[in-house]
Amino acid sequence: MKTGITPTRQENYSEWFQNLVVAADLAENSPVRGCMTIKPYGWAIWELMRDEMDKRIKANGVLNANFPLLIPINFFNKEAEHVAGFAKECAVVTHHRLKMIDGTLQPDPESKLTEPYIIRPTSETIIGEAMSRWVQSHRDLPLKLNQWVNVMRWEMRPRLFLRTAEFNWQEGHNVFATHEEANEDALKMLNVYEEFMNNVLAIPCVVGEKTPEERFAGADHTYTTEQIMQDGKALQAGTSHDLGQHFAKSFDIKYLGDNGKLNYGWTTSWGTSTRMMGGLFMTHSDDDGLVLPPMVAPYQVVIIPIVRDENVKELNAFAYKVADKLHEINVRVLVDDSDMRAPDKMWKWIKRGAPLRVEIGKREMQNNTLTVTRRDLGKSSKTTLLIQDFIDSVQQTLKTMQHDMFVAVQERNKKLITDVKDLQELESALESGKIGFFRIKYNQTTNDEFDKLIEKYKISRRCLDRNDPDYVFVAKSY
Secondary structure, X not given: OOOOOOOOOOOOHHHHHHHHHHHOOOEXXXXXXXXXXXXXHHHHHHHHHHHHHHHHHHOOOOEEOOOOOEEEHHHHHOOHHHHHOOHHHOOEEEEOOEEEEOOEEEEOHHHEEEEEEEEOOOOHHHHHHHHHHHOOEHHHOOEEEEEEEEEEOOOOOOXXXXXXXXXXXXXXXXXXXXXXHHHHHHHHHHHHHHHHHHHOOOOOOEEEEOOHHHOOOOOOEEEEEEEEOOOOOEEXXXXXXXXXOHHHHHOOOEEEOXXXXXXXXXXXXXXXXXXXXXXXXXHHOEOOEOOOOHHHOOOOEEEEEOOOHHHHHHHHHHHHHHHHHHHHOOOOEEEOOOOOOHHHXXXXXXXXXXXXXXXXXXXXXXXXXXEEEEOOOOOOEEEEEEHHHHHHHHHHHHHHHHHHHHHHHHHHHHHOEEEOOOHHHHHHHHHOOOOOEEEEEHHHHOOHHHHHHXXXXXXXXXXXXXXEEEEEEEEEEO
């Protein structure tokens, strides 16, 4: 029996997404309010994303490091403007020991810290302090650092993958001798993110600079990649910041130039997180379940033996021989030899988004064939092939699926971007229930009338159009 995701995307997109995450066995809410447990299948997707991103980061001359989870509060006091954006979300550590009091463990009053620590919401401050020691001469520049860590921002309305109090991310922090180098590198990392989202996640993005109103606190320029979800809302997937000398002056990041003079450095920061997973799932999936681009599918091929009691061992052994051939050509493959009914296995892997499902029954084994079904674009394309023909063509099939998924989203996005000439036309579109991104002259949004629309329709400026910065994209967002 078919058991798709309910409600459907059309009926309630937000609830559909949360139910999709559970049905695909990706994550669950944890006992800690606002936090999630990423389950093995979900973590396998993150690992594939992380490894692909890490290769691209290192190719740009960046070195991975790891900085403390706890940050002294006085570091934040040095950078009040930056921290103001996180102050309401900070978790604070005030004691270092527990004690049994009245039969329960409680913070020991005598273990109160002289100075509280903040669980990192982001690491500009503590990395800035390290940079001030590591950078002494122009020969130490550029210094390019990245870390893969978890961070904590106390989220009041959490949603799996989209907004959780604790999440995983990479955060890069670089320092340069000149502003030109810093800004060039901030744009370079933005390009890294865009290429990753296009070619690995099969997601075309709206890319551009944030307006001054939406700029990262303490930055001279903030550049962003904005994904368009199926319901037309925006999801900010990755940002890159030109921080000028703001943090260098706060943390005394100086270098001795070749002219013998001390100069402040110019810093950047850039990051992506597990929120990208939410964007990935919402962009491609359908009412049957998860749809994954082959690049980030834990199993690109799932083989399902269609067994009868009398041929279980023989058929499973045959399926594993096919899997061995796929392993040899570096295809990620799983043989589902569990004792579930074959239809239940098929439905399980539809919900989990395995790109290719392969069925092998007694007849296929006798004929040296298999039956293949693609899981993309809402299609059901069942084909019977000779095993060797499948082995010879599977890599190309996966590449074709990856490309087709990107093109499908690209075409959908075109329909979800609307040009409007003024605020009256924008409000008419919003009032009528039209969804998507609205492209409007930026100078139309710098007044009290637009602020009223922000409040009424819960919209925001996403970014300037990089092809014409006089225009800005406006949308509702996650």
